[in-house]
Amino acid sequence: MTTQTTFDFSNLGYRKHVVEHAVLSAFAIIESKRYRRVPAAHQKLALLAICSFGLDCWASVGTLAVRANLTTRDCERAIKALQEQSILGVEKLSEKGQWPRNVYCIDFQKLLSPTAREPSAQPSAQPSAQPSAQPSAQPSAQPSAHMGGQRVKRLSNKETPPPQNKDNWTEVEEFLRELGVLKYEEATHSARQRSCSLEHCLDLIDYYRTKLASNQHGWQAPAYVLLRRFLSASPNVAVDVGWFGSRPRVDTVATQRRASLDETRALLQRVAVPTHQRASAFSEEDRLQIANFGNL
Secondary structure (H helix, E strand, O other), X not given: OOOOOOOOOOOHHHHHHHHHOOOOOOEEEEEOOEEEEEOHHHHHHHHHHHHOOXXXXXOOHXXXXXXXXXXXXXXXXXXXXXXXXOOEEEEEEOOOOOOOEEEEEXXXXXXHOXXXXXXXXXXOOOOOOOOOOOOOOOOOOOOOHHHOOOXXXXXXXXXXXXXXXXXXXXXXXXXXXXXXXXXXXHHHHHHHHOOOOHHHHHHHHHHHHHHHHHOOOOOOOHHHHHHHHHHOOOOOOOOOOOOOXXXXXXXXXXXXXXXXXXXXXXXXXXXXXXXXXXXXXXOHHHHHHHHOHHHO
C-alpha cells in the first residue's frame, strides 16, 4: 500500500528552494494576435518575486517588476505564461472603498512535478508502431512545446522559388560575398522568390560595380545598398532604378570655395578703375626733374 507524500510549504526558505530548483521551459503566449515567447528566466524571476511576499502575494505588477529586475511589460508576460501553465493562480479581489487588486498564489505541487503541467495529455506507455494514416486537417491553436512556441511558416505556391539550377546561383552568391554583403544567401533567395532571372541579378551586380567605380553614387554603406536592392528586386523594374539613397555626390567645400571666388571676382570688376582713368607711369625726364627739384 502506497502512502501519499505531503509537503509543508509554510517555510519561506523551503518555498524559495522549490522555486529556485524548479524546471521551467520557455512558453509562448498570444499577444496582439501573435505568439510571444516568454523565456524561462523571466518566469523564474517573477516566481521568486511573488514567493518573497508569502503564500498570498498582494503586490502590484510594478512592485513585482522592480523586485524581479524586469520591465513591467516583461513581468506581465511572465505572469500570463505562468497562469496559462497552471503554475500561478491569479484572483481578482475587490473590497468596498478600494481599488480591485490581484492576489497571486503559487502552486508548488506543479513545480515539484514538471510533467503535470504539460499541455498535452499523458502519453501512452508504448508508442504506436503504425503512423497515423490521416493527418489532422486543422492545425493546433497552441504552439508545439517541442518548437519552443514558434510558428512554422508554410510557403504558398506564390512564394515557392522557380526551379532553377542551384550551381548557377552560387556564382551570384560568391559575387555578393566578395562585394561585402554578409547576408548574400538571404539576398539571393529573395531575388529567386521574386522570379528574378540569373541574368537580371548579374546585371544588378554589374551596374553596382559601375556606380561604385564612378565615385558619384553618394552611398555611405554601399554593401547595404546592394543588399536592399536585391531584397526588393523585381524583373519588372529596370536595373538602374530602385537603388536606395542613390543621388549624385556633392562636394560641399569645393562648391563653397567656388562661390566665394566668383563673388570676389565680381567685386573686383565693380571697383576696378577704367584704363583711361588710371595714372600713367613717370618717364625718365620726369624722374630727373623731380630729382633735381631742390637744386633749382
